[in-house]
Amino acid sequence: MKARKGTRILCIVMAVVFMFAMTGTAFAEEEEADDDRASILYDRTTLHGDYDSTPIDDDTIEDLLNAAFSAPTGANQRAIEFFPVTDSEILQGISEISGNFSGVASAPLAIVICGDLDGTDFPELLEMDSGLAAMAMIVQATDLGISSCVMSISPQEERISGITEQLSLTENFLPILLVTFGYPSEDAVTSASVYNYDASQVHYNGLEEDYERQTEEEDAEDTTAELAEGDTYSASAEGISSTVTVTVVMEDGILIDCAIDASGETPDIGGAAAEEIQEQLIQNGSLEFDAVSGATITSDAIASALEVIAEEAGIE
Numbered sequence: 495m496k497a498r499k500g501t502r503i504l505c506i507v508m509a510v511v512f513m514f515a516m517t518g519t520a521f522a523e524e525e526e527a528d529d530d531r532a533s534i535l536y537d538r539t540t541l542h543g544d545y546d547s548t549p550i551d552d553d554t555i556e557d558l559l560n561a562a563f564s565a566p567t568g569a570n571q572r573a574i575e576f577f578p579v580t581d582s583e584i585l586q587g588i589s590e591i592s593g594n595f596s597g598v599a600s601a602p603l604a605i606v607i608c609g610d611l612d613g614t615d616f617p618e619l620l621e622m623d624s625g626l627a628a629m630a631m632i633v634q635a636t637d638l639g640i641s642s643c644v645m646s647i648s649p650q651e652e653r654i655s656g657i658t659e660q661l662s663l664t665e666n667f668l669p670i671l672l673v674t675f676g677y678p679s680e681d682a683v684t685s686a687s688v689y690n691y692d693a694s695q696v697h698y699n700g701l702e703e704d705y706e707r708q709t710e711e712e713d714a715e716d717t718t719a720e721l722a723e724g725d726t727y728s729a730s731a732e733g734i735s736s737t738v739t740v741t742v743v744m745e746d747g748i749l750i751d752c753a754i755d756a757s758g759e760t761p762d763i764g765g766a767a768a769e770e771i772q773e774q775l776i777q778n779g780s781l782e783f784d785a786v787s788g789a790t791i792t793s794d795a796i797a798s799a800l801e802v803i804a805e806e807a808g809i810e
Contacts, residue, residue, distance in 0.1 A: 541641035543597030545676035561634035562627040568619030591656030601674035624670040693758035729802035731795040740799040764792035
């Protein structure tokens with residue numbers, strides 16, 4: 495099948511792309527509080543099985559499908575189609591297909607996302623379109639308090655043939671993804687979304703600029719090593735996208751030198767704030783500083799690290 499040729503686009507990658515499309519610049523705007531980072535994304539719960547018996551009503555299914563149709567598609571081709579499954583026998587049949595589909599049997603609803611090979615000019619984009627649609631439904635389900643789990647079908651031939659048989663699909667339909675929906679049973683264990691941002695996997699404007707930034711970070715480390723002699727204390731706290739480390743040198747209860755490593759933070763927000771606070775601390779000769787407007791989370795991280803340092807140094 496043509497749709498399985500060319501570059502395979504991982505659905506989870508496209509899910510992240512769609513998250514950003516829906517949430518704007520949540521990660522870049524550091525002045526926003528944690529719960530303003532499109533909190534619905536962090537409320538999502540994944541459930542692989544152990545759904546309770548509560549059915550998903552028709553209006554809710556339509557809400558989920560409407561969300562799927564709201565997702566963008568490559569070249570606006572709209573060549574994916576949806577097969578909601580609520581029949582317990584079909585769900586049981588799907589659960590027996592090779593590929594770890596066992597949790598499908600207890601789900602009140604599974605939606606199979608298929609590409610229409612006859613209706614597409616760009617079959618290589620069908621997987622991307624399916625991933626975007628799946629994420630849209632998952633976000634909508636989260637808003638409705640429903641757990642979900644997305645599972646791949648294509649390109650595994652056993653899964654494709656198994657789903658094709660269970661749904662009596664014609665040759666023009668390529669099953670790509672399956673998403674289950676439902677409410678967890680009393681004893682079910684769900685896995686929740688977490689904040690997984692990793693600055694080391696983010697490369698602003700390509701690898702060349704990334705190399706320059708790494709060099710600057712190494713220079714900053716060298717500067718830290720050249721701090722004045724005295725009683726040295728160091729502590730760290732989590733910023734918006736990285737661990738912020740504060741190192742101070744004290745002499746007779748007076749701060750005589752300081753270095754703040756916020757190299758993993760957004761350069762023109764958290765990074766700039768750290769530089770400003772570092773200057774404040776040195777000028778003040780103490781652990782006191784004024785928070786920088788627009789960089790609340792980084793400022794709070796520095797304050798938390800200084801609290802630890804104050805305790806270690808016996809400073810009230």
